[in-house]
Amino acid sequence: MKTFLLPDLGEGLTESEVVAWRVAEGDSVELNQVLADIETAKAVVELPSPYEGTIAKLHAAEGETVDVGAPLIDFELAGDAPAQAPDAPAGEAPAPSPEGGPVASPDDSVAEVEAEPAPEAQPEKVSVLVGHITVHGGKPTRAKRTWDVEPFVRDERATAAAPGTAKRRAMPPVRKLAKERGIDLQSVRPTGPDGLVTRADLDAVGTASAAPAQAPASTREKVTGLRKHTAAAMTQSALTVPHAATFHQVDVTETLALAKAGDASFLALASRAILLAAKRWPDVTASFHADTNELERFAHVNLGIAVSTDRGLVVASIDEAETMDALELTAQIKDRATRAREGTLSMAELTSSNITISNVGVFGVDGGIPILNPGESAIIALGAIRRMPWEHGGEIVLRDVCTVTVSFDHRVLDGREAAGFLADIAAVLERPALALAR
Structure with a gap:
């Protein structure tokens, strides 16, 4: 593994912005292949690869500012040998069999090891599109499907409305109009017969709630890249010259x-x-x-x-x-x-x-x-x-x-x-x- 640190791409720059990646994690790259577009204080430059290998990790996202000298890319270099388990030390007894069976020692290299009878085959449960089947002795058997059915019982106490909060009733055209205007019927005081909400009740509420949200008085945007460096340079020039x-x-x-x-x-x-x-x-x-x-x-x-x-x-x-x-x-x-x-x-x-x-x-x-x-x-x-x-x-x-x-x-x-x-x-x-x- 080799970590590539962001180099100084200009004259004394302290940071640069990743404009766009040209590679992704897992890609194989060649020496001097373009890895990314990097924005410096003055321009967008292409960043070449210093290695040949595979991209293991990208340390920054597009649009992120990276300090010079900070990790940018991890490489798996071409020709690196994969990690291997160490050989067992000479003279060390072999590990026991995971099945708990007999293990041949160095002196048993010629002797025969008595084979234990194979365990009886256990039934295998196999999922299918609906339910499952059991395979026993090579013969599939489908399990019976069962459902637990419970009767529905209305909880009248839960559905009973509290005093003064009864659900508003309205004719379908009125409900549709309320939805179009973005009016909650529960907030409307009904004046119709039997507590019905009428169109006049909706008109009395008005359509303020349905009006589109006004644009915010101001917005903020992060100043990055060239504009950030230009602002710093112009400030320094104006204040020092x-x-x-x-x-x-x-x-x-x-x-x-x-x-x-x-x-x-x-x-x-x-x-x-x-x-x-x-x-x-x-x-x-x-x-x-x-x-x-x-x-x-x-x-x-x-x-x-x-x-x-x-x-x-x-x-x-x-x-x-x-x-x-x-x-x-x-x-x-x-x-x-x-x-x-x-x-x-x-x-x-x-x-x-x-x-x-x-x-x-x-x-x-x-x-x-x-x-x-x-x-x-x-x-x-x-x-x-x-x-x-x-x-x-x-x-x-x-x-x-x-x-x-x-x-x-x-x-x-x-x-x-x-x-x-x-x-x-x-x-x-x-x-x-x-x-x-x-």
Whole structure:
């Protein structure tokens, strides 16, 4: 028997949730065969088998959260010898016969043992479909069937109603109506002749008891999996990082027209604008380590794309995004969004970003102040694109305008740096040809 403990499937995770088992107790499994789908803080991953053998026991049910290092599966390994009874020690006398008959000793190996006559065959009772039969000497005999019949005697004392609690009487149509309305006839005061309950009596009671139960004022649902970890991460970020934010309304008419006319998406063009601005303001991708009071700077820009999924919010990273043009970014963004919703992103793709973009405009809102992804110093939110009057070329005309927000870690960036970074993003979005250049 070998017990498989839940491993750490991510970076310092303390627990994971069993989403679905791919095996059952008693199944034979091969090495590296997928055993279960396990949800970590970021994604659903497949758990491979570390052994070849048989599943002896599953220690958790689907939907259950298991601590890292806790027992998950018991295996009967292939090649394990079954337990055998130990051989009797040399020289030990043999156990007596269970029938109490003579037992041959080592010295009796040649002697004959007198055989005792076989005991007389006892009758055998065999159950059949109805009753039973007795087999004696190979001849079946059916037993006689008997019934104990007792006369029924009404206990008048038990059926007599107590004063004031006599069973209500009503005509069949009235009883049917009472059943449809969910009214107990015993609770109705009769007004009909001879104590009959009438339809008017039911109407007087009303149909409140028959009304469907109202929905509860509130319900509670256990927060598990990705949403639980996201809640913890956002709480830690909001409470430990001094957030600040700056806004800018940007004329994105040319960028939107370019996206509609070509193969690059608006989000990819906006990402190119962020990447170009990050070259001038490299600290927007830095990370502040409070435990050592150090600022860590990175050689590449790993762009995080915030994706809303059925399981919660996921940030998928496009590593070394500054090396890609708008068309490459369009393909990468589509790939990350698809796999994020499928839950097939790798842990590296979910943890390597150093700056994030969130396109909240797809939900129809003008903007917002996003919370920083833990370990990052800036996050950019794109609002909805609105057609509005705008000064352009010395005239008031209708233009496509988008509100861009930058939330930042005030320990890393000050207002001047954040404002300069945002202004450079706006400049590229207003002249989108720059976003297509490497």
